[in-house]
Amino acid sequence: MIKTTLEQLAIFGGKPAFEEELPVGQVNLPPWEDFERMFSGIFERGYYTNHGPLVARLESRIADTLGVRHAICMTNCTIALMVAARALELRGEVIVPAFTFPGTVQALTWAGLEPVFADVDPHTHTLSAATVAPHIGPRTSAVLGVHLWGQPCDPDQLQSLCDESGLVLFFDAAHAFGCSHRERMIGNLGKMEAFSFHATKIISGAEGGCLTTNDDELAKRARTIRNFHNAETFANVGLRINGKMSEAQAAMALLSLDQYDSNCKHNRSIFDIYRARSQDWSGVRLRDFSGHGTHNFQYAVLETANDPDAIERDVLVELLRGENILARRYFYPGVHRLSPYVESAGPISLPVTEALCEHTVQIPLGPCVTERIAHGICDVIEFATGNAPTINQRLARERSGD
Template structure:
């Protein structure tokens, strides 16, 4: 039912728009018969881990899908980044955005590196050569860019900057499977790229991750680092870790890859409905994707500014009361989280801080159809039309004023 008055809002005592919660994550589960067949095969073979046939099949499929020389599947995306850093033989400091998932930065710390935070571009939400350059110092060994929301992170600008300073360049591509830059699928940019196959990603292994590279030597190191067993050695690497992908993860990811086109097309339909409705929203921008590039449409991200008349957090409270589980991404920013918040000189990241105050992810994926998207858009319409009154009531509630 479309709500048309403030009294109909769950925030002010009425029943929510949805009886069940609508999550923001993808959660693309395969058809049950395909899942059973895949897992029956695992049981029949009795090969559950240690580089089984499904892992090998997935690596070949990813390599072919992305047009890269090597794909190395691992336990998850965070382990993938830590392995990438070790495979690159990095030391000292690595420049990285704070507007990202904490695992991006913590992977560097686990690899024994010091993250140095750079600000991001207000429009793309990613690092640029201009934002990175002031942070390059004598201890800098690399730049870790993030293809946030699946948009490539200034590959040409960062590559030129890193080449000029003798730095390694690699990428967190957790959001970017099936996305392209300059007509080429993301996966072969920089020295190495890390993908996530988490349950909420468009390619889901329930958990899992993958490294892709066109560099034979780096691939050999990564394959060796991910495994404790000496028999699985391709390069002299020193430290190793148990970062293997299981056959169960590979089975799920292969099924997800089989249905990738359908999931992407569904996402695109919902995203286009959001885009159409967002065109008239005052003070609310829907993050859009580059024209002419492939995209997975995995995320629908809003930016709420002062022209909306209510804050991002007010809109978040309104939607969550209606069982729309919108989320603040990436509040409050990794630089404000432990252990990085304890730095003696906190970094000045005005764009990152502004985005952490303004960004809001709304639902996409298989739990959202066009009817649900229309209801969500209607709630945002109502919120913007009565922004001043909603803000006044919420402020009064916070101050304990009746009514």
Template sequence: MQPLFAEHLHVGRPNVGDRGRFLDRINGALDRLWLANNGPLVQEFEARVAAVAQARYCVPVANATVGLQIAAKAAGIGPGDEVIVPSFTSPATPHAMEWIGAVPIFADVDTETVTLDPHHVERLITPRTKAIIGVHVFGRPCHIDELSALADQHGLILLFDAAQALGCTYHGRPIGGFGDAEIFSFHATKYLNSFEGGAIVTNDPDLAEAARAMRNLGLDEHREQTYLGINGRMTEASAAMGLTSLESMQDFIDVNRRNAMLYQDGLAGVPGVTLRRQAPGERANHQYVVIETDARDAVHDLLLEHNVLSRKYFYPGCHDIEPYRSKRARHTPLPLPRTEALCDRVLSLPTGTSIGPAEIAGICDIIRTACLPLRQRLAA
């Protein structure tokens, strides 16, 4: 069979802004001979991200995983503390907690938002619970009000993994200023990238001060050793790419929105396929186009035959991967039926500036064929 597409179409293909503007920034950094250690580009990026998130403080970091680790330690999470997290997320979320000695406790999600189910979270709270980490999955916000109420009631730290949610809103407010802190990702696969990078955003001055020192080997602004730290600093090159991406942020979102509408039209009426929707009435970045179907594996395999690299985000659930699977009784005290059902049905499709209407129409045709009964498919 001849593939429909000669070149591969990828999920998470990087968006690139104005190359001239990026190179100007790089040349400026080279002229200044200031390539790391909180240079002027990192400082400018910090201010710009804080403004987008409408948060008081932003601490740029090398990547979102180290951002989660630093934010957790700055907030007071330590070895042995139980932290409730969703299983339906990137492994980076629980791994960041396990890496600092905390104990991820996996909770189920609700089927509408595919984010943490507050009722399930409440059942998991014990005297050993220290924190809740919500994840804005596919950019759709968590049940922030309900999780905040639980955290307040039980005296818990509340963090949000906002890796996929820059530019989205909750009740009209930008993601970034909720909980004790939120963590963004600017990895190359995100719609707005800094090659590799992340940021901790918060309204808590003490948490921001601690995070700022911890990312810099524990040194405060006077270069005095005040915390146990690591090297989590963002480079000037990453900040240059991040600033250039921010200048094209709305253009990227507009393309993503157009692509989402094209997929919605192209997949209308395809039996057994549901397109995941963004939160009604909220601003969304439309970074991900995600379908649910019982024919997920057949769709994935047929797309691959035509050089379309879709992704089974997220599969398997984190509770079914190591090191958590071997210690299920510790990490997964309650069943996670909704998570397990989702993991077998979800598929993320290519979007972003690297594909257009013709490619999306072809992808929709492939999905339609994959969802036909086998007899009809062979006849076609």
């Protein structure tokens, strides 16, 4: 039912627009028969982990898909970033955005490095050469860019800046499987890139991740570090870790890779509905990912306007959640505002990051969002944006108890 009065909104006592909850992080599951076939193979071989045949197959398929020399599968993206930092022999400070998932920054800390937060570009939500340059100092060894929402993180300008300054550039590509920077697939940028195959990602191993590089020596080092003893390719490295991917993870990720094209196509069709419908929303805009190369359309991200007549971000989130549309303030409050960084970072000025943390909302996109559901979500947002001042005022009044 399309809402026409304030009272029909669930936050004001109405019936939720959806009976089932619609999460933003949705899981693409393979058909059960395929899952059964893959897992009976694992049982028959009795080979469960330690660089098994499915991991080898997955590495080779990822390398082919991305056109990169080496794909090195790992337990997850966070471990992959830690291994990358060690393989690259980084020291001292690494420049990183605060507008990202905490794991990006935590990986640096676990690798014994000091994250230095740089602001992001308001149009791309990623680091840029302009935002990074002021933070380069004598102790900087690297820049860790994040291809947020699958958008390339200013790779050309950042590479030039890093080359001029003698810094290593590497990327967190957790969101970016299948995305490209113009003609170049992400996976080939910087010295190394780390992907996530978490259950909610476009390629899912339930958990999982992978490092990619075109550098043979770095690949050898990463393969050595991910295994805590000498069973694989030996490179001269010190500390190691258990970063191995299991056969079960590889099986899931291989099945997910088979479904990549159809999942992307579905995401794209839902995104196109959001894009078309968002033209009618005032004070809320959809971040558009099209037109910059290939994209996986894994995320639908809205930005609310900084305008008293526009719907407030937190009001929009509360209102949508009331309707069982489990929108998220993604990312909030920014990693620099989280422990342990909030205690150690000191006074720090990241105006664009702070503004984005106050104005971005992620809405559901993925297998559970059919065209009908997408239109239903748009109907709610259209009503909310069209009645923003009244909704803002009424919620403020109810909260103050008047």
